[in-house]
Amino acid sequence: MNEAKQSLKAEVRKSCLLQRAALGEEERETKSRIIQQKIQNLPEFQQAQVVMLFLNFRDEVETTALAEATIALNKKLILPRCASHGLLLPIEVGDLTEDIEPGVWGIREPKLNKGETDPSEIDLIIVPGAGFDLSGDRLGYGGGFYDRFFMRLNPLTPRVALCFECQVIAQVPVDKHDAKMTMLITENDVYDFRTLGIQ
Numbered sequence: 001m002n003e004a005k006q007s008l009k010a011e012v013r014k015s016c017l018l019q020r021a022a023l024g025e026e027e028r029e030t031k032s033r034i035i036q037q038k039i040q041n042l043p044e045f046q047q048a049q050v051v052m053l054f055l056n057f058r059d060e061v062e063t064t065a066l067a068e069a070t071i072a073l074n075k076k077l078i079l080p081r082c083a084s085h086g087l088l089l090p091i092e093v094g095d096l097t098e099d100i101e102p103g104v105w106g107i108r109e110p111k112l113n114k115g116e117t118d119p120s121e122i123d124l125i126i127v128p129g130a131g132f133d134l135s136g137d138r139l140g141y142g143g144g145f146y147d148r149f150f151m152r153l154n155p156l157t158p159r160v161a162l163c164f165e166c167q168v169i170a171q172v173p174v175d176k177h178d179a180k181m182t183m184l185i186t187e188n189d190v191y192d193f194r195t196l197g198i199q
């Protein structure tokens with residue numbers, strides 16, 4: 001990857017994460033509750049049988065209640081586990097205490113016992129990120145995990161990103177390998193990039 005682009009990404013990432021870190025604990029909880037509810041209201045969520053989610057770490061949008069709701073609705077919950085070479089393993093989780101262990105970076109990750117799910121079975125993927133813009137571009141943490149993983153999904157599977165409104169910026173720096181999001185959900189809005197004619 002182009003070095004100037006990489007350092008620009010690092011700079012923008014740092015600024016987005018600072019904005020996010022500036023939210024107070026209570027504010028983060030309130031906004032996270034709103035965001036998790038907005039997802040549950042989406043027809044894309046209601047119709048999905050197999051949902052890939054992430055469990056929040058550091059000061060990300062909280063997703064534990066959404067994970068619990070997904071299981072309670074009898075949907076198949078898939079969570080990512082980091083493996084070597086930037087690979088993300090999609091693993092089914094039936095119980096949020098039994099089937100989870102702390103992984104790399106302290107992220108709550110699925111234990112390996114259940115084995116990998118075929119990525120083409122995933123009906124909806126909910127995606128974390130450091131920063132987003134309103135043309136559907138996403139900036140991650142720099143591991144390239146999600147960009148590699150998107151290539152294994154059915155191209156029609158909606159990619160729904162979550163972030164706080166303060167992480168939405170004018171323009172995310174992108175590379176050729178960066179995939180566009182289908183929707184972005186913040187505490188303020190549901191941005192659907194399909195209706196905006198971008199996807």
Ligand SMILES: Nc1nc2c(c(=O)[nH]1)N(C=O)[C@@H](CNc1ccc(C(=O)N[C@@H](CCC(=O)O)C(=O)O)cc1)CN2
Binds near residue numbers: 056
């Ligand atoms: N909750 C959650 N789970 C997730 C992700 C995520 O963004 N959120 N990921 C999304 O991809 C993957 C983990 N990706 C990560 C990538 C980098 C770092 C990290 O800590 N990097 C170092 C060094 C970065 C650098 O070299 O610049 C750091 O930030 O200190 C952590 C997680 C898979 N699971």
Ligand SMILES: Nc1ncnc2c1ncn2[C@@H]1O[C@H](COP(=O)(O)OP(=O)(O)OP(=O)(O)O)[C@@H](O)[C@H]1O
Binds near residue numbers: 001086146147
């Ligand atoms: N589809 C891909 N195939 C091969 N390498 C990739 C792919 N996607 C990303 N990479 C590599 O991964 C590294 C990180 O990419 P990038 O900075 O876009 O990550 P990111 O989108 O911020 O992170 P993440 O997806 O983990 O949240 C780069 O070196 C990039 O070249």
